[in-house]
Amino acid sequence: MNLDKNALIEIRWHGRGGQGAVTSAELVALAAIGEGKYAQAMPSFGPERRGAPVLAFNRVSNVDPIRARAPVSEPDIVVVLDPGLMYIADVTSGLKKGGVLVLNSPKSLDDIKSEFSGDWKLAVVNGTAIARETLGVPIVNTTMIGALVKVCEVIKLGSLEEPIEERFGARAKNNIKACQKAYDDVVIAEPAGISASKPRTFQAEVLPKWQEMLPGCVVVEPGNASEYRTGDWRSQYPEYNYDKCIKCGLCYMFCPEGCIEPKGDDYFKVNLYYCKGCGICAKECPKTAITMIEES
Numbered sequence: 001m002n003l004d005k006n007a008l009i010e011i012r013w014h015g016r017g018g019q020g021a022v023t024s025a026e027l028v029a030l031a032a033i034g035e036g037k038y039a040q041a042m043p044s045f046g047p048e049r050r051g052a053p054v055l056a057f058n059r060v061s062n063v064d065p066i067r068a069r070a071p072v073s074e075p076d077i078v079v080v081l082d083p084g085l086m087y088i089a090d091v092t093s094g095l096k097k098g099g100v101l102v103l104n105s106p107k108s109l110d111d112i113k114s115e116f117s118g119d120w121k122l123a124v125v126n127g128t129a130i131a132r133e134t135l136g137v138p139i140v141n142t143t144m145i146g147a148l149v150k151v152c153e154v155i156k157l158g159s160l161e162e163p164i165e166e167r168f169g170a171r172a173k174n175n176i177k178a179c180q181k182a183y184d185d186v187v188i189a190e191p192a193g194i195s196a197s198k199p200r201t202f203q204a205e206v207l208p209k210w211q212e213m214l215p216g217c218v219v220v221e222p223g224n225a226s227e228y229r230t231g232d233w234r235s236q237y238p239e240y241n242y243d244k245c246i247k248c249g250l251c252y253m254f255c256p257e258g259c260i261e262p263k264g265d266d267y268f269k270v271n272l273y274y275c276k277g278c279g280i281c282a283k284e285c286p287k288t289a290i291t292m293i294e295e296s
Contacts, residue, residue, distance in 0.1 A: 009154050010072040011058035014091050015081035016051050020141025023167065024079070025056035027145060030163035031155045032060045040066045051276055053085060060154055079148055080104060081127070081140050082235070083295075086116070095120055098191060100152050104128060104140055106296055109187045117192035123151045125186040128235055128294065134178040135171075138235045138277075142168075142175040146182035157183055234277035236292045238270050244289035251281035251290060 011028070015021030025041035032039035037060055044055040057072040074094040079102045080086055092101060097119040104127035105112055112124050125147045127140040134143075142164060149157050160179060165172040238251075247266045259274035260281060270281075282290040 009060045010075045011077040012072045012075040013056040013079050014085050015054055017054050019081045020139050021054055021056045021081055024141040024145055025058050027163045028058050031159040035159050037062050038066050044071050077152055079144055081144055102147050109189055119191055121191055122189045123186050125182050130178055130181050134174050143178045143182045146179035147186040150183045150186050236277040236294050238281050238290045239293050241289045242267055244287045246287055250284045254280050254284045
């Protein structure tokens with residue numbers, strides 16, 4: 001995308017709590033300021049717990065100070081950190097004609113184009129796989145910044161090094177590596193010149209009622225409420241190898257969501273409606289009978 005050097009560029013980030021969308025916006029703003037530009041970063045989220053959908057916003061200007069403080073409703077660029085959000089929220093809402101849509105997805109560009117082509121440049125990268133490879137965790141904030149910079153050059157890639165080093169300290173080297181790999185691997189398609197080929201409907205996520213969030217309440221069901229589908233937030237899931245399992249029950253005891261259940265034969269199973277893919281069960285298993293599998 002060839003950005004007008006005198007234009008105000010607005011970016012909207014879609015992520016989930018804990019994935020680093022807010023940090024992504026902050027790093028982009030700091031890098032832009034380091035280049036002598038005017039920049040702004042702000043988050044938008046409520047009291048939701050880790051894993052709930054969140055938004056973050058950037059504004060970057062080469063020329064004029066930025067005085068707007070409202071959320072970005074008509075972005076030039078949209079970056080989606082979590083693949084699942086593409087199917088429960090209209091991530092392209094308000095995206096300007098000729099803008100950029102940057103998606104984290106394990107799907108190929110051709111598969112994504114059938115659903116998300118439009119009057120915008122489309123870019124796809126498997127940010128989760130890159131983050132696992134370089135960082136060891138599926139936190140894709142720095143990864144997706146690399147894809148963003150390759151597509152639109154709102155900042156220079158080298159300008160991120162100092163903000164990343166200040167933010168991550170000893171972990172900066174791997175975060176810079178993740179950023180660079182996404183920059184190299186992102187696949188880009190030019191605007192299709194049409195609206196999205198398929199009308200899409202979105203499944204609403206049901207968040208807890210206020211009574212369920214009061215301190216001191218007893219948690220009687222996994223995920224805090226039977227309608228609170230925390231499993232929809234998952235980027236990986238545990239898979240059992242019962243040939244290795246010794247029925248010790250450590251996975252059941254250490255699961256923070258209470259979503260591991262007895263099977264009735266002294267083995268255990270995972271309730272995927274509520275599993276958030278934290279991987280604690282796999283880490284605690286003494287016989288490596290649990291493997292974390294990336295969601296497709």
